[in-house]
Amino acid sequence: MERRSNGMNKYESIFIINPELGEEKRKEVIDKIKAVITSSGGNLLGLDEWGVRRLAYPVKGCEEGYYCFLNLEAIPAVIESLERxxxxxxxxxxxxxxxxxxxxxxxxxxxxxxxxxxxxxxxxNRRYESRRYERR
Incomplete structure (x- = not known):
């Protein structure tokens, strides 16, 4: 396992939000997650909102979910805090x-x-060549 010089590793994190929430509440949840990462000392490298997608199986009574994908650089303690x-x-x-x-x-x-x-x-001084014979 190789660590960077600053002690941070790169992570990918994906979370699924209940699709029945309004746009404001959804943005609130995403901002809260961003705040957790930055306040714990991690660097958010990218946030990609994939939108509402169908789940493979029902989770907590939901057939669909709003997917958010994070790319971040952090120490393991930040990830523990994020998952908490x-x-x-x-x-x-x-x-x-x-x-x-x-x-x-x-x-x-x-x-x-x-x-x-x-x-x-x-x-x-002779040159030797192979000859091909035709079949009759």
Whole structure:
């Protein structure tokens, strides 16, 4: 596990809000989550609102949910605080946070070169050619 020089890791977090809420209440919930991240010392790198989508199965009596996707940089304590707030806010019906590991490119496999010695055959001044015979 590799950490950055500032001790922060990159995380992705997604939470689903009850779709029956009004626009104002939804913005309030999103602003509250943003405030939790910044007040705890995390950096919000991006927020993407995906809108209302159908859930795979009913969650807390809801067939649909308003999806919000966060991209953030934080220490693990910030994520614990964020998930604690996800649990306490009643309007959030589901959430998931994962740490993003930076992938290093795989080293290319070096193929060993084949060594084929060349065989030189001298036949004097004559040129030998192969002839193809046609079938009848």
């Amino acid at each position: 707030n996800y649990r306490t806010i009643e309007e959030i019906i589901k959430y998931l946070s994962v740490r993003i590991e930076e992938r290093k490119p795989k080293p290319k496999k070096i193929k060993p070169k084949r060594y084929r010695p060349r065989i030189k055959q001298e036949y004097g």
